[in-house]
Structure formats: C-alpha cells, structure tokens
Amino acid sequence: MQRVSSNHIATKEEARQSQILIVDDQLSLLQSLQALLRINGYRVDLARSGSEAITKLQDHDYQLLLLDLKMPGMTGFEVLDFVRQAELNLETVVVSGDTSFASIKDSMRLGAYDFIRKPYNPEELLAAVSRALECYHRERETLTIEKSLDRSEQLHRYIVNSSPDFIYMLDAQGVFTYVNDRVENLLGYKRNELLGKHFSSIIHPHNAATSSQLFRERRAGERATRNAEMRLLVNQANECVRSFDNYELIVELNATGVYEQNGVGEKVFIGTLGSVRDISARKRTEERISFQAYHDLLTQLPNRGLFNDRLNQAFAHAKRNRQKFALLFMDLDRFKLINDTLGHVMGDLVLQRVSERILEYLRAEDTLARFGGDEFCLLLPNIPHRESVAAVAEKILKAVRQPFSINNHELYLSMSVGIAIYPDAGETEETLLRSADMAMYHVKENGKDGYCFYCKTLHSDSNFLTTERDLSHAMEKKQFQVFFQPKVDPSYHAIVGMEALLRWQHPQRGLLYPEDFLAAAESSKLMVPLGLWVLRRVCEEVVRWRKQGIPPVKVSLNVSLVQLKEADFAELFIHTLQEFKLAAKFFEVEITEQGLSKGDAEVVKQLRILRDFGISVTIDDFGRGYSSFSYLQNLPVNTIKIDRSFVREIEERCDQTCIADGIAMMAKGLKLNVVGAGVENLFQLDYLRNLGCHEVQGYLYSKAISAQETMTLLQNCPAQGPHFTLPH
Structure with missing residues (x-):
C-alpha cells in the first residue's frame, strides 16, 4: 500500500x-x-x-x-x-x-x-x-x-479573547457592553464598531423575533438558552470574513440572564452574557451528507428516494386542487452498445451530458431523477393540458438526438419516452409508474426514438393479443420448457441451489423469455395453470435427480402476484410436493418486490402458510420497487436478492458507495439472507462476498441451461466442490 x-x-x-x-x-x-x-x-x-x-x-x-x-x-x-x-x-x-x-x-x-x-x-x-x-x-x-x-484577571481576559467563540455582554436595554476579539474573525466587525450598539443590528431578519428573544436571554439557570441555532448578519464591508454564504453566519448560541441584588435585596436584571460558536462548517458537512443520501452521485440528479417524496407531494397537491400532473419514464435506446464498445467511463459521461440537456428544458418545479442505468424519470406537476406534456417530450427527444462530442467521439443517441397522466393513467404511485413504463416499452417495440401516452388500448394491441392467443395453445402443444440457473456459494464456488426459469419455444418467434409473455399470461388468467405446470415439471426433474443419486439441491421457483392471490395457492403447492414425496426445505419461492410492497393480506397469508410449512420465501429484484424498506419487517421473508442492475453498478476503481451496500446493511439488520444476481466478473463477486452475500448467480458461473444440461452438470460435480473454476 x-x-x-x-x-x-x-x-x-x-x-x-x-x-x-x-x-x-x-x-x-x-x-x-x-x-x-x-x-x-x-x-x-x-x-x-x-x-x-x-x-x-x-x-x-x-x-x-x-x-x-x-x-x-x-x-x-x-x-x-x-x-x-x-x-x-x-x-x-x-x-x-x-x-x-x-x-x-x-x-x-x-x-x-x-x-x-x-x-x-x-x-x-x-x-x-x-x-x-x-x-x-x-x-x-x-x-x-x-x-x-484562570487565576489572573488579565490572563482570564486573554483566554476570552483567544476563545474560538464570540463572547458578548449586553446591558438591560440590549446594548453591547463587551465583545471579545473573536467577533472580527467571525462577523467582520471591530470591537469598537459594536460596543454601544443594539444587538439587533447583527440579527438576521429570518426568524428575527425568536432569535432576538434568545440572543437577549433574560432567563438564568436550567431555563437559559443552550445550543440554540440561529443566523447572524456579517459585515459585508469586510472582505476577509469567513461566512456560510457570504452574507450570513450559522451559529450555535448559549446565553444566560445576569442578575444582581439591589439595596432592598431584590434581584434585578442587568443584562445578558452569551457565547456564539460558528457551526457553518458542520452545516456544510451535514448538507453534503444529506445531498449524497438523496441524489445520484454520477449525474447529481435526485435519486429514487427523493423522487418518491416529490411524487407523493404531487399526488397530495393534485388531489387537493383537482389538478393533473405527468410522469415521464425515459430510457436511452441501445445504451448498452456504448458501454460494451466504448466502456463504462464513456457511458457515465454520456449519462451526465444527457441529464444536462434534459434539464435545460424543464421548469423549476419539475423533477428529473435517475433511477439507475440509463433510466430517467421526470415529474411535471400542475400541467395545463396534454399538449404541453407532448411539447416537453418533443423538446427532450430533439435535444437527445443532437450529436454528442465526448473525448473525440461523436455519438448519436435517441430515447424512448412513456408518459402517464394523473389521474387518467392511474391514481396510485405504483399504477402510474407501471403505466409510464408500459407506454415506454410500447415505444421500444415500435421502433424506439419517440414518445407514447399511456392509454387502455395498450393492453390490447396486436402483439399483446397474438401472445395471449398463442399462450392458450402453448401448454397443450408442449412448447414450454424449464431451464435452471445455478446458485453458487461465492467462497467455495460450490452449487448450493438452482433457480427454475420458464422458457417458451415459440414456433415462429423462437425461444422466448418470461418478459416476452408473462404480462399476457397474467392478463389472460393463464398464469395460474402455467405456474402449476412449472411446479410439477420442477418436481419431476428433482425426482429424476434423486434417482440418479445426485445430492439434494434447493430449487427456487418464481411466483406471480396473480398466483398468490388465489386462495388455494399455498395448499396446492404443498399438496404437489407431498404427491412427489419431496421435502419442503429444498424448495423456495421468489416474488418481485413490487408484488409485496403493498402488503396485500391474501398474498401475505399465502406466503406465511408456505414458510410455516418449511418453504423459504425470497424477494426477487430487490431495490427496483418504489416502497419503503419498513414493509419487510411485517412479511414472512427469509432472503432478499439484490437486483442485477445494482450489481452492474459495482465497478473497479469506483469510489462511490453502491446501492448494494445499503441493501446488504439493511438485510443484516433484519437478519435476512442476501443473494446477488447478475454477477459477471470477479470484482463483483469479491465485492458481494465481502458484503456478506451467501449466494450469487450470474454469467460468471453459468447462464440458465436446459433441464438435461442441468442434470449432466450436477452428475459431474464433485461431492464437496468447487463446482466451478474461475479465471484469475
């Protein structure tokens, strides 16, 4: 070192x-x-x-x-x-x-x-x-x-004048009778400039009444002012003054009333003794830390937490005043190509430039946030009409289309924008975000580089209807397959579990992934029988592993919110395991964070039945939801899986704290296991291992493979591991 x-x-x-x-x-x-x-x-x-x-x-x-x-x-x-x-x-x-x-x-x-x-x-x-x-x-x-x-009055005065605090004495009328030398360094006034003047000349107009009462304290003893924060005015004529923002100083005040006895033995107020300490450096530190907690450090834009606060305010204001507001979900087109060909440093520079250009076309009351990766979200409160939102979207698209000249590279970009307007596209935070996201993906599917307003007809476009129609025949034609992706102990590189993943071998469109058809399956109510088919298929495969002498491996299945809302879901799940004579401790269900965030009573009930029977419960894609961490305390959850988008943010030579750190710390506090998804390199692996992840999965070890390839892999694995050999 x-x-x-x-x-x-x-x-x-x-x-x-x-x-x-x-x-x-x-x-x-x-x-x-x-x-x-x-x-x-x-x-x-x-x-x-x-x-x-x-x-x-x-x-x-x-x-x-x-x-x-x-x-x-x-x-x-x-x-x-x-x-x-x-x-x-x-x-x-x-x-x-x-x-x-x-x-x-x-x-x-x-x-x-x-x-x-x-x-x-x-x-x-x-x-x-x-x-x-x-x-x-x-x-x-x-x-x-x-x-x-302290034994000498002369030396005592020296101490007072050498104090880091401004010390003062007021008479009964509030006039300065003593100030120490520190006042010049803090406020820019010579001692003789304040002596004989009323203290109100240095009190900031902000909360002047309260500040004046504290500065000229009449109380003594326990009731006297202690550590009160206030603002004082500085002498603008003195260029050497160090101040918080060049015209005011944030200070901490201690003050007490001073009394003496008169000729008849009564206590008489003769003035105030006080000390003022400069806390502007501390305030700057607090503001810096607060900024980091609520902003994306790459683009300096609000992060998801701050955006959620602004969105909640927009909901409250719109409901109270019967107004509309717009939510724009924006995603750069083919941004991954920039990262893959020019590197993540160039990608970061592009994100910074894009955010700067968008900000040029926004009002002061608008909020642009970065959600991670190349996803941005824009809140436009109090919109007069739909056309004004379209005008903003067109300006943003035009700005992004202009060439970017970065480090001798000329880049041409475009963006897909989905727009949801309250209350037409949803009356809750989750619904509105989902509507904007759906509209954005509609733009992606129709050529990118444009914007689309959410409307109910998006649920019934031709592609969606075609997918629903094909789904209804897919099971009887045996077009579905179950693939498996290993879950690996990051310390010993040994397989500790398998995640079952559904694939659809479509006769015309080829191999389809869940994101290509699950929305249609949930909409058409085919999700329930399809989920049951996946469970039985997985059980059949586990029995086949057992007959081949393969040691038991825990298998996780992704479960839809639609399935969990079925009153007999947990009962059917348990009955299926009993039918195949399989132990519950070797099974796990995974549900996305969005599915749990609202704490639906039926969903929580079904999960609790499963966990009480011995089946583990995992939250998948954790961190991409829009809810508070606090809801976890009331849910029957064993494990959280850090979303792959946050794992991608873990980069070598990056000095910024990753969101994964916060998720791991929170999980540790709640005594939950942590799984890292989407691990693609050794640096990410080491980082997650040091965070305390007991399992990881990703292309570094293996992509999802077919059932036959999975059995071959398990058969060839040594009993104790390691099951994978990684490059140095």
Whole structure:
C-alpha cells in the first residue's frame, strides 16, 4: 500500500501523538484502515465489536474513534452514547455504509464530528481524520491555556479573547457592553464598531423575533438558552470574513440572564452574557451528507428516494386542487452498445451530458431523477393540458438526438419516452409508474426514438393479443420448457441451489423469455395453470435427480402476484410436493418486490402458510420497487436478492458507495439472507462476498441451461466442490 498524499494530513508530530481506535465487525476493513493510517504515521488499535470498543475506551486514552454504525450486538450508536455519557475527551468519525438521513442525523446528535461513506475514498478519509485530530488538539490547547491562566484577571481576559467563540455582554436595554476579539474573525466587525450598539443590528431578519428573544436571554439557570441555532448578519464591508454564504453566519448560541441584588435585596436584571460558536462548517458537512443520501452521485440528479417524496407531494397537491400532473419514464435506446464498445467511463459521461440537456428544458418545479442505468424519470406537476406534456417530450427527444462530442467521439443517441397522466393513467404511485413504463416499452417495440401516452388500448394491441392467443395453445402443444440457473456459494464456488426459469419455444418467434409473455399470461388468467405446470415439471426433474443419486439441491421457483392471490395457492403447492414425496426445505419461492410492497393480506397469508410449512420465501429484484424498506419487517421473508442492475453498478476503481451496500446493511439488520444476481466478473463477486452475500448467480458461473444440461452438470460435480473454476 502506498502512502496517500493530502494537504489535510496531520503533521508527523500530531500523528505521533495521536492514538486512534477503529471499530468495525469486518476484519478486512479493519486491517485495510489500520494499514492506511499506520503508513501515514498514526498509532492504531482495533476493536471488532461495540463491547470490545467500550472496554478499550475505558482502559486507554484515545484521541480519535473511527466507528461503524451497524454491528452485531452493540451498535455504533450505543458506543457513541457511551462516549457522550462518559464525557470522554476524543473526537469520533463515523465510517459506515448506512447513509440514511436518520442515521446521519442521530450520529451528529450523539456527538460525531464527521461521517464518511463506505466504501471510503482514502484521500477523503485521511482528510477527515486530520480535521478531527486538529479539532481535538486545538480544544486541548485551549483547555490547557484556560487552566494555566484562570487565576489572573488579565490572563482570564486573554483566554476570552483567544476563545474560538464570540463572547458578548449586553446591558438591560440590549446594548453591547463587551465583545471579545473573536467577533472580527467571525462577523467582520471591530470591537469598537459594536460596543454601544443594539444587538439587533447583527440579527438576521429570518426568524428575527425568536432569535432576538434568545440572543437577549433574560432567563438564568436550567431555563437559559443552550445550543440554540440561529443566523447572524456579517459585515459585508469586510472582505476577509469567513461566512456560510457570504452574507450570513450559522451559529450555535448559549446565553444566560445576569442578575444582581439591589439595596432592598431584590434581584434585578442587568443584562445578558452569551457565547456564539460558528457551526457553518458542520452545516456544510451535514448538507453534503444529506445531498449524497438523496441524489445520484454520477449525474447529481435526485435519486429514487427523493423522487418518491416529490411524487407523493404531487399526488397530495393534485388531489387537493383537482389538478393533473405527468410522469415521464425515459430510457436511452441501445445504451448498452456504448458501454460494451466504448466502456463504462464513456457511458457515465454520456449519462451526465444527457441529464444536462434534459434539464435545460424543464421548469423549476419539475423533477428529473435517475433511477439507475440509463433510466430517467421526470415529474411535471400542475400541467395545463396534454399538449404541453407532448411539447416537453418533443423538446427532450430533439435535444437527445443532437450529436454528442465526448473525448473525440461523436455519438448519436435517441430515447424512448412513456408518459402517464394523473389521474387518467392511474391514481396510485405504483399504477402510474407501471403505466409510464408500459407506454415506454410500447415505444421500444415500435421502433424506439419517440414518445407514447399511456392509454387502455395498450393492453390490447396486436402483439399483446397474438401472445395471449398463442399462450392458450402453448401448454397443450408442449412448447414450454424449464431451464435452471445455478446458485453458487461465492467462497467455495460450490452449487448450493438452482433457480427454475420458464422458457417458451415459440414456433415462429423462437425461444422466448418470461418478459416476452408473462404480462399476457397474467392478463389472460393463464398464469395460474402455467405456474402449476412449472411446479410439477420442477418436481419431476428433482425426482429424476434423486434417482440418479445426485445430492439434494434447493430449487427456487418464481411466483406471480396473480398466483398468490388465489386462495388455494399455498395448499396446492404443498399438496404437489407431498404427491412427489419431496421435502419442503429444498424448495423456495421468489416474488418481485413490487408484488409485496403493498402488503396485500391474501398474498401475505399465502406466503406465511408456505414458510410455516418449511418453504423459504425470497424477494426477487430487490431495490427496483418504489416502497419503503419498513414493509419487510411485517412479511414472512427469509432472503432478499439484490437486483442485477445494482450489481452492474459495482465497478473497479469506483469510489462511490453502491446501492448494494445499503441493501446488504439493511438485510443484516433484519437478519435476512442476501443473494446477488447478475454477477459477471470477479470484482463483483469479491465485492458481494465481502458484503456478506451467501449466494450469487450470474454469467460468471453459468447462464440458465436446459433441464438435461442441468442434470449432466450436477452428475459431474464433485461431492464437496468447487463446482466451478474461475479465471484469475
């Protein structure tokens, strides 16, 4: 490991004097951080749990704590609370993959100095360590000065003037009678410019009434002002002032009323004593972390979480005011070709340029978000009529068609846009998004490079009707096949399961995948008998494996929401396994996140019956839904499968935290197993293994293969594995 250079790294003397404790339950991360810090001159201790950290904090003096939040047993939040309760003299930097706004807020509330996302950038982490230690040593220096000078009034005044805080005294009328030297650095005023002036001259008009009451505090004791946040005006004539946004300073105020006894022994208010601390740097850090939690870091656009909030606001506003709004689902045409031929770096640049061009044609109240990959979603609130939405779509398409000149490459792009208007195309978030998505795919199927409004006739176009008609004859003509894709232990490269995948050998259209016909199957109610056929076919194949002496392998089947809404689905599933004399523990059902997000009572009931019988339940394509993680706590789920689109985002030499990190952390907290889908290279495999995925599947190991090929593969597998040999 090479030493990382940075302008923020502490001096050798500061590093030598600094003892750091790193707390994380991942040994590989602990060792990596230890090596990085030691090579930069720091002394480092390690703790693999919260309880071990507390023991070391009690036995040793540390200047800095690098702390993970999510750990088994005692969490990082509990460690932070211990540090605060014990009043330990150290700074804390949180290093965590949990970047939710609530976790960041709670960390700061419990006293954390800074927050670094996993996987961390070494430069950024070293800078944060240096800043935290600098703050620690500066405060220690201040404490030392205070202890050595507090016996002398002259020296005491020196301490006050050297304080990092602006200290002031007001008389009973609110006029400054004393200010320390710090006021010039913070607000740009000389001391004599404020002495004799009323304090209101530096109070920001924003919430002036509340701020004035706090700044001129009359209460004393426990009721006095503590850590109140407010804005103060800076002296614009002083160019040297450091301020939050060049005209105001965000500060934290402590103030108390001062009283003395008069001649008859009564307490008389004589003024206010207060101190003001600059917290603009902390606010910038909080804003940076908040931005990262709600935005796509590649394009700087809102991410799915923020978009969902804006969409909920649009629903509420539209219902209240009887207005319409539009949702545009946009997907670049043949974008995969750019990634495959010119590389992902070029692909990222294209996505950035495309987002910039689209933004040029939007209003301030519109919201453009990136959903991942080359998918964008646009919210247009309060639209006057359909034609205005069409005009926006045409402008966007025209902008995207203009050539892109990037790194000496001239690229010609196009985009497919699906449009859904509330309430015509749906009155719920899920329905509206599905309608826009369906309209977008209609554009794809009809030549791409255009837009389409959702309408009910999309359900009955010729292709859809043809598919429905052919489906009705496909089973009796034995055109369906069951393929299997291995699920593999990423540590030992051994097969631990198989996912059954349906294929349709269409006489004219060739081999079709589920996305080509499942919508028609669900619409025509053929999904229920088709699903039962798949189950029986899988059972027949498992029995064949058993007769060949192949050890038992767990098999998962994809189940449609239509099937689960059948009152006897679970009963038929269990009866079929009993008919073939197969153990429930070797079977698993997978349902997409969208199918579970609304918590349909019948669906939950059927899944609970299956799980109580011993059949595992997995959420497939996790992360592509539009619902909150909280619904998982109330569902009978054993496993979540990270959607392949998020696995594709895992790239070597990428400093950004992947969505997969957050999903894995959340699953760990809910004690759920994690499966990674769509693994295509060794870097993705190592990354998912380190995240704690106990199973993976993807083209790195094997694509989905026919039943006969699957049996041959299982027959040739050694008993203990490994079952696959990967390239180095």
